[in-house]
Amino acid sequence: MSDVIYQDYFSRQKNTNIRLTLPVVCFVWQIAMIILFGVFIRYDEESDTHWVETKAHDNITSDIENDFYFRYPSFQDVHVMIFVGFGFLMTFLKRYSFGAVGFNFLIASFGLQWALLMQGWFHSLDPQTGKIFIGVESLINADFCVAGCLIAYGAVLGKVSPVQLLVMTLFGVTLFAVEEYIILNLLHARDAGGSMVIHTFGGYYGLAISRVLYRPNLHQSKRMQGSVYHSDTFAMIGTLFLWMFWPSFNSAITDHGDGQHRAVINTYLCLASTVLTTVAISSLSQKTGKLDMVHIQNSTLAGGVALGTAAEFMISPYGALIVGFFCGIISTMGYIFISPFLEKTLKIQDTCGIHNLHAMPGVIGGIVGAITAAAASESVYGKQGLINTFDFTGDFKDRTVLTQGGYQAAGMCVSIVFGVVGGAIVGSILKLPIWGDPADENCFDDEVYWEVREPATHHLLFTI
Numbered sequence: 001m002s003d004v005i006y007q008d009y010f011s012r013q014k015n016t017n018i019r020l021t022l023p024v025v026c027f028v029w030q031i032a033m034i035i036l037f038g039v040f041i042r043y044d045e046e047s048d049t050h051w052v053e054t055k056a057h058d059n060i061t062s063d064i065e066n067d068f069y070f071r072y073p074s075f076q077d078v079h080v081m082i083f084v085g086f087g088f089l090m091t092f093l094k095r096y097s098f099g100a101v102g103f104n105f106l107i108a109s110f111g112l113q114w115a116l117l118m119q120g121w122f123h124s125l126d127p128q129t130g131k132i133f134i135g136v137e138s139l140i141n142a143d144f145c146v147a148g149c150l151i152a153y154g155a156v157l158g159k160v161s162p163v164q165l166l167v168m169t170l171f172g173v174t175l176f177a178v179e180e181y182i183i184l185n186l187l188h189a190r191d192a193g194g195s196m197v198i199h200t201f202g203g204y205y206g207l208a209i210s211r212v213l214y215r216p217n218l219h220q221s222k223r224m225q226g227s228v229y230h231s232d233t234f235a236m237i238g239t240l241f242l243w244m245f246w247p248s249f250n251s252a253i254t255d256h257g258d259g260q261h262r263a264v265i266n267t268y269l270c271l272a273s274t275v276l277t278t279v280a281i282s283s284l285s286q287k288t289g290k291l292d293m294v295h296i297q298n299s300t301l302a303g304g305v306a307l308g309t310a311a312e313f314m315i316s317p318y319g320a321l322i323v324g325f326f327c328g329i330i331s332t333m334g335y336i337f338i339s340p341f342l343e344k345t346l347k348i349q350d351t352c353g354i355h356n357l358h359a360m361p362g363v364i365g366g367i368v369g370a371i372t373a374a375a376a377s378e379s380v381y382g383k384q385g386l387i388n389t390f391d392f393t394g395d396f397k398d399r400t401v402l403t404q405g406g407y408q409a410a411g412m413c414v415s416i417v418f419g420v421v422g423g424a425i426v427g428s429i430l431k432l433p434i435w436g437d438p439a440d441e442n443c444f445d446d447e448v449y450w451e452v453r454e455p456a457t458h459h460l461l462f463t464i
Contacts, residue, residue, distance in 0.1 A: 021163050021436060029166070033113045040117060040125075044133035070256055071136040077248030078143045080241060082108050086150045088238030090352060092297065094228045096158045098446040103165055107153060108146045111169045115145035118177035123185070140252045148176045148198050152206030152423070154352030156213060158224075158444035161436045171426045172205060179418040182411075188396050189411035190373070190389075190404075192263060193250030193308025195365025200415040203359025207348055208423025212431055214347045217440040224444035225351075232293045239297045246271055246304035250311040255388060263311035266320040267304055273324030274303030274331075281332040295332045298357045302331035305361035309369030309408070312389065314380050323368055330364070331356045351444075366412030374405025 045054050046066050054060070063069075083105060090100035119141055120132030149172040153165060160168075180197050183189050191197050227235070251263035282295035303324035307315075315323070334356030342348040342355060378386060386392060390404055438448045446452050 025163055025166055029110065033117075036117055037113075040120065040130070040132045042131045042133050044135040044138075047135050068136050071140060071252070074248045074252035075136055075140050075143075077245040078140055078252050081245050081249055082143050082146060082150065085238050085242035085245065086147070089235055089242060089297065090154060090157055091238065092227045092231050092235040092294075093158055093224065093351075093444050094226060094231050095224050096444050096446055097231060097234065098450040098452070099158065102450070103162055104150060104153065106162060107149055107165055107169050108143075110166055111146040111149050111173050112139075112142040114170065114173045115142035115177070118173055119145060119180070122177050122181040137253060144194055144198055144253075145173055145176050145180075147194070148172060148202035148205065151199065151202030151354055151358045152209060154354040154358075155206030155210040155348075155350045157351040158221075159210075159213065159215065159218070159349070159351065159438070160430065161438065162449060164430050164435045164437055167430060167435070168209065168426060171422070171429075172202075175205070175418055175422040175426075176201060179414055183414055187407045187411050187414070188391070188399070188404075189369075189408045190312070190391070191309045191369070191411065192252075192254045192259075193267070193304075193311045193365075195305060195308035195310075195362050195369065196412045196415040198362075199305045199308065199358040200362030200366060200412060201419045203354050203357075203362055204416055204419030205423040205426075206354050207342075207350060207359060208420045209427040209430065210350055211346065211348045212424055212427025214349060215440055215443070218349060218443060220441040221443035221445070227293070232297070235297050236293075239300065242301055243271055243304070246301070250304065250308050254312045258385075259312040259389065262314070265317065266311050266315055267307050269317055269320040270303040270307040270324035270327070271301070273321040274328040275300045277325050277328030278302075278332050281329055281336075285332070285336050292335075294353070295335055298353055299328055299331035299335065302327040302357055302361040305358055306365040306368060308362075309365045310372045313369070313372045314376070314385075314389075315368075315372050319372075323364075327361055327364060331361060334360055363412065363416070366408065366415070370405045370408035370412070373408050374402050376401040376404075 042048075045051065046068065051063075051066065055063075086108075087101040087104035090104065091097040093100065116134060116138060117132070120134065120138070123141075124134075124138070125132055146169075149169045152168065152172055156164075156168075176197070179201055183191060183197055189196070247264040247267040250267045251260045254260045254263050278295055278299040279291065282291045282299075283289050285295075286292065306323055306327045307320060310323075335353055338360075339350060339353050339356065342350060348355075373390065376386060376390070381389060386401070387397075390396075390399075390401070392399055438445070442448050
């Protein structure tokens with residue numbers, strides 16, 4: 001009896017800490033953001049009221065040349081992917097739909113503000129004024145930054161508290177901004193769709209955190225770890241939104257014109273190819289020949305991840321189909337064989353299988369990008385096409401395609417190192433017993449952090 005009383009007291013104390021900590025963190029963080037935005041953030045010239053003067057000075061005859069009209073449609077698509085696609089993709093757990101969509105909403109809103117600051121300090125800080133000037137492309141890049149943290153969330157879905165998620169996002173956005181600067185600016189690697197910068201980093205960041213937070217008694221929540229018919233249907237909503245808008249994701253910040261056009265075509269074809277091989281392997285893996293919804297929800301998206309780096313390159317339409325063909329096979333096989341191995345042997349409890357959807361395809365994307373860059377030729381791209389595609393200007397005007405391929409490979413290594421080492425450090429911080437994380441027997445259950453009202457049918461049956 002004394003043990004029961006002690007556990008009940010401890011549980012109530014823990015819930016009290018949660019009630020106090022989460023609102024304090026949210027309020028303090030938002031006040032800090034207001035102050036930092038007031039000090040550093042300003043509109044760029046294309047979103048400022050002085051745009052009229054800029055047009056006159058630069059002989060711009062129409063507002064249609066404002067970058068807003070090029071980038072906003074892609075921004076809308078990416079924004080839907082972040083808030084709807086990622087959120088609903090994680091609703092497959094039978095009793096964790098509120099946490100999947102709601103905490104996704106929280107992480108993204110929290111992270112995008114910090115991302116605008118971090119990416120601004122690294123990429124667009126005006127040395128003369130000390131200000132960060134933001135426009136529509138800044139919003140896209142902030143969403144990209146947040147995507148890395150949402151990928152990591154998939155590995156720890158249902159096993160951590162909302163405060164832990166905010167801490168994970170704070171450090172994740174910071175690490176992302178640093179590795180992005182190293183890969184894109186110092187190494188001058190090209191990664192328009194973020195195979196390396198977003199998916200490889202986010203995947204290994206989440207996996208490293210999950211390894212450090214390993215729960216040997218997680219089997220106590222096994223009853224909650226599966227899906228039901230309607231939860232898998234909701235998850236497919238997320239899959240379809242992500243699948244449809246992935247061409248926008250990979251082309252959102254590419255150069256206007258042929259680069260953006262080519263990135264959409266390549267991603268479109270790659271994704272279609274991935275669906276076919278995913279379905280084939282999923283059916284072959286079952287003795288009955290039936291399909292596994294887990295594979296269809298996740299592995300069908302792997303091609304979009306893998307083509308992120310090379311999307312704007314001259315990979316050719318049939319090359320895009322080849323990448324998608326192999327990604328569907330590798331990702332689906334990952335769910336069948338590699339995920340059980342990771343949990344049993346390496347003690348990595350990857351709730352959503354981000355290793356198969358993001359980490360492995362991200363590495364494949366880095367390799368494809370390095371090979372495609374190294375094999376680029378003037379006969380295929382044209383002299384000016386090579387310069388435009390790989391941005392061989394300024395300090396990089398004498399770089400050869402072989403050298404570019406080497407730097408592409410180096411960029412992939414940087415993303416893996418930042419993900420693994422950063423995730424291990426952040427995981428150690430999250431392991432401290434101060435964050436109000438759920439007990440082993442209460443994981444994957446919305447009732448720990450949400451007011452959950454039972455369905456009306458339940459109450460009706462109870463009354464009868």
